[in-house]
Amino acid sequence: xxxxxxxxxxxxxxxxxxxxxxxxxxxxxxxxxxxxxxxxxxxxxxxxxxxxxxxxxxxxxxxxxxxxxxxxxxxxxxxxxxxxxxxxxxxxxxxxxxxxxxxxxxxxxxxxxxxxxxxxxxxxxxxxxxxxxxxxxxxxxxxxxxxxxxxxxxxxxxxxxxxxxxxxxxxxxxxxxxxxxxxxxxxxxxxxxxxxxxxxxxxxxxxxxxxxxxxxxxxxxxxxxxxxxxxxxxxxxxxxxxxxxxxxxxxxxxxxxxxxxxxxxxxxxxxxxxxxxxxxxxxxxxxxxxxxxxxxxxxxxxxxxxxxxxxxxxxxxxxxxxxxxxxxxxxxxxxx
Amino acid sequence: xxxxxxxxxxxxxxxxxxxxxxxxxxxxxxxxxxxxxxxxxxxxxxxxxxxxxxxxxxxxxxxxxxxxxxxxxxxxxxxxxxxxxxxxxxxxxxxxxxxxxxxxxxxxxxxxxxxxxxxxxxxxxxxxxxxxxxxxxxxxxxxxxxxxxxxxxxxxxxxxxxxxxxxxxxxxxxxxxxxxxxxxxxxxxxxxxxxxxxxxxxxxxxxxxxxxxxxxxxxxxxxxxxxxxxxxxxxxxxxxxxxxxxxxxxxxxxxxxxxxxxxxxxxxxxxxxxxxxxxxxxxxxxxxxxxxxxxxxxxxxxxxxxxxxxxxxxxxxxxxxxxxxxxxxxxxxxxx
DNA sequence: CATCCGATTGTTAACGCTCACATAATGTGA
DNA sequence: TCACATTATGTGAGCGTTAACAATCGGATG
Numbered sequence: 266x267x268x269x270x271x272x273x274x275x276x277x278x279x280x281x282x283x284x285x286x287x288x289x290x291x292x293x294x295x296x297x298x299x300x301x302x303x304x305x306x307x308x309x310x311x312x313x314x315x316x317x318x319x320x321x322x323x324x325x326x327x328x329x330x331x332x333x334x335x336x337x338x339x340x341x342x343x344x345x346x347x348x349x350x351x352x353x354x355x356x357x358x359x360x361x362x363x364x365x366x367x368x369x370x371x372x373x374x375x376x377x378x379x380x381x382x383x384x385x386x387x388x389x390x391x392x393x394x395x396x397x398x399x400x401x402x403x404x405x406x407x408x409x410x411x412x413x414x415x416x417x418x419x420x421x422x423x424x425x426x427x428x429x430x431x432x433x434x435x436x437x438x439x440x441x442x443x444x445x446x447x448x449x450x451x452x453x454x455x456x457x458x459x460x461x462x463x464x465x466x467x468x469x470x471x472x473x474x475x476x477x478x479x480x481x482x483x484x485x486x487x488x489x490x491x492x493x494x495x496x497x498x499x500x501x502x503x504x505x506x507x508x509x510x511x512x513x514x515x516x517x518x519x520x521x522x523x524x525x526x527x528x529x530x531x532x533x534x535x536x537x538x539x540x541x542x543x544x545x546x547x548x549x550x551x552x553x554x555x556x557x558x559x560x561x562x563x564x565x566x567x568x569x570x571x572x573x574x575x576x577x578x579x580x581x582x583x584x585x586x587x588x589x590x591x592x593x594x595x596x597x598x599x600x601x
Numbered sequence: 602x603x604x605x606x607x608x609x610x611x612x613x614x615x616x617x618x619x620x621x622x623x624x625x626x627x628x629x630x631x632x633x634x635x636x637x638x639x640x641x642x643x644x645x646x647x648x649x650x651x652x653x654x655x656x657x658x659x660x661x662x663x664x665x666x667x668x669x670x671x672x673x674x675x676x677x678x679x680x681x682x683x684x685x686x687x688x689x690x691x692x693x694x695x696x697x698x699x700x701x702x703x704x705x706x707x708x709x710x711x712x713x714x715x716x717x718x719x720x721x722x723x724x725x726x727x728x729x730x731x732x733x734x735x736x737x738x739x740x741x742x743x744x745x746x747x748x749x750x751x752x753x754x755x756x757x758x759x760x761x762x763x764x765x766x767x768x769x770x771x772x773x774x775x776x777x778x779x780x781x782x783x784x785x786x787x788x789x790x791x792x793x794x795x796x797x798x799x800x801x802x803x804x805x806x807x808x809x810x811x812x813x814x815x816x817x818x819x820x821x822x823x824x825x826x827x828x829x830x831x832x833x834x835x836x837x838x839x840x841x842x843x844x845x846x847x848x849x850x851x852x853x854x855x856x857x858x859x860x861x862x863x864x865x866x867x868x869x870x871x872x873x874x875x876x877x878x879x880x881x882x883x884x885x886x887x888x889x890x891x892x893x894x895x896x897x898x899x900x901x902x903x904x905x906x907x908x909x910x911x912x913x914x915x916x917x918x919x920x921x922x923x924x925x926x927x928x929x930x931x932x933x934x935x936x937x
Numbered sequence: 938c939a940t941c942c943g944a945t946t947g948t949t950a951a952c953g954c955t956c957a958c959a960t961a962a963t964g965t966g967a
Numbered sequence: 968t969c970a971c972a973t974t975a976t977g978t979g980a981g982c983g984t985t986a987a988c989a990a991t992c993g994g995a996t997g
Contacts, residue, residue: 620954
């Protein structure tokens with residue numbers, strides 16, 4: 266910077282002013298400085314800048330290391346939203362969710378001078394680990410509303426409960442009553458909320474969920490197994506006529522099982538998924554599912570992060586939920 | 602740091618020594634400093650550290666903003682490999698690949714003091730933009746070997762060509778001759794290499810690729826369209842008996858089209874994909890495909906990045922290719 | 938004509954850390 | 968006992984930037 270100043274015949278501070286687009290710099294001077302910068306191929310050192318301003322133009326994102334659709338999509342969405350507002354992101358993935366590891370990661374971010382931290386916390390223990398941390402910069406938790414505990418952090422997420430109700434009510438409207446739900450792992454907020462939504466929708470329609478809940482994980486393999494088992498009691502009087510899968514992968518596995526067994530979907534059984542993953546439109550048959558608006562989530566997440574002064578007192582507790590959308594395709598049909 | 606020094610009754614330099622695990626600090630002193638750090642909740646400011654050392658324990662990853670399987674998986678893999686060696690990552694996604702944008706991003710990384718940069722460059726223009734950049738830290742290009750140009754960067758990638766040969770030879774061995782290839786966008790290295798592999802495998806078997814190449818993109822929608830068209834000429838004398846899809850999404854779309862039209866896979870036509878995406882095992886039928894070893898890629902990428910002194914002269918040009926693996930499932934069968 | 942104002946530019950002092958070197962403390966062998 | 972390593976610690980400078988304040992200049996004002 267000193268070199269630039271010398272070439273342009275000004276002080277280093279004037280160079281700094283030009284760089285920061287300070288208003289009171291004569292256009293002529295500015296041009297001279299710009300020319301010098303260009304000539305010397307000068308680049309401002311952002312470490313030095315961060316040192317003095319205490320800002321870095323960077324936010325930190327913490328995410329579990331799973332490669333599952335939800336967390337991954339969320340990560341990408343936040344990354345993109347950040348780029349739109351000119352922020353860079355630093356990413357840390359967590360394989361264990363104890364408070365110590367979490368603190369270590371948040372420490373790193375903090376000492377890097379991040380201006381905010383987003384924690385993608387699909388699982389209960391991740392959220393719990395965050396609660397123990399007091400941060401000088403805003404922290405946003407991407408999780409279900411039910412994750413809010415001590416509440417020093419702002420929370421946002423897609424309304425999984427509403428999505429599940431949407432899905433279940435869709436099946437109910439088609440006349441289904443025996444609607445099995447294959448749930449994801451119980452330590453996932455999403456799984457819990459979806460199960461709740463399904464249960465409540467059933468309850469509202471006067472249907473008992475008794476015996477209709479199947480505990481699973483998020484995998485297609487699991488969906489396949491459940492599909493096989495379901496096929497067996499398809500003959501019975503009290504046959505299942507519809508399934509609400511915890512996610513599209515589960516649905517895919519089930520579809521595969523049904524296809525293999527010659528069970529017609531939606532002829533004999535209707536299937537609804539959750540996520541609208543890339544390709545679910547082309548399953549056999551194309552899958553009715555619940556689409557999560559990740560782009561919206563990403564932007565909302567950043568809005569929340571940037572709301573209020575960066576170094577404010579503990580942020581106001583706020584919880585926001587984004588409405589998902591039902592995408593009706595060919596895997597669901599009127600019962601009978 | 603001055604505060605810590607005061608509490609511990611030492612100089613700031615000694616604190617610095619403790620933090621950097623310098624050998625010549627008396628254990629007793631070290632403990633005292635550590636206690637003071639703990640007590641004060643002190644965190645080292647890495648901006649200041651980066652300012653003077655010009656290192657940050659962070660690497661930068663540049664990736665196109667597409668949410669496609671390849672780039673995304675690569676990103677995750679590198680992130681995980683980085684974590685394993687204790688490096689943090691900063692991510693920048695690019696939506697345009699001109700040299701200016703690329704330079705801006707690399708600038709940011711550099712001024713942040715990254716110790717290395719990984720550029721995920723699935724497309725030709727991304728790689729080209731990198732070539733113009735001279736970096737004081739090592740740069741690794743994740744791309745096909747054919748991306749190597751001016752060659753100031755090290756290149757690594759999965760051997761798409763070999764994968765395509767594997768896939769095509771598998772079909773050839775099953776007796777197929779009319780093997781259509783649905784290729785990805787021509788500005789993608791992967792698409793080009795896969796097409797080449799297919800063409801060469803055909804050539805080696807004495808089969809002309811004439812009229813068998815279909816230009817597509819990576820989408821299921823495109824696969825579906827091609828599938829529909831293929832169905833029409835399935836009646837003819839010179840019928841296509843197998844398809845090598847550029848990726849699994851394309852394959853999924855085709856499978857959907859065939860399923861819809863009542864075309865039996867692999868009875869009437871065999872299908873091979875590429876990627877082995879989550880779920881391809883549960884397509885209808887389960888998909889024969891080529892698996893890319895992303896975890897290996899991530900680790901290799903980091904090895905390459907960390908090989909040699911961080912601030913060395915232009916790194917030796919090196920190109921490494923990782924062998925993919927054919928996963929045979931039910932979408933392929935002997936012809937006839 | 939002296940004074941004050943705003944626009945522009947320069948000067949100096951941090952920011953928090955590590956590096957190079959100086960100094961003090963301890964041990965070692967002749 | 969003394970010179971001489973060796974180990975442990977302290978001192979001062981400087982990394983490249985911005986913030987705060989000072990200084991200069993050309994009017995406009997009274």
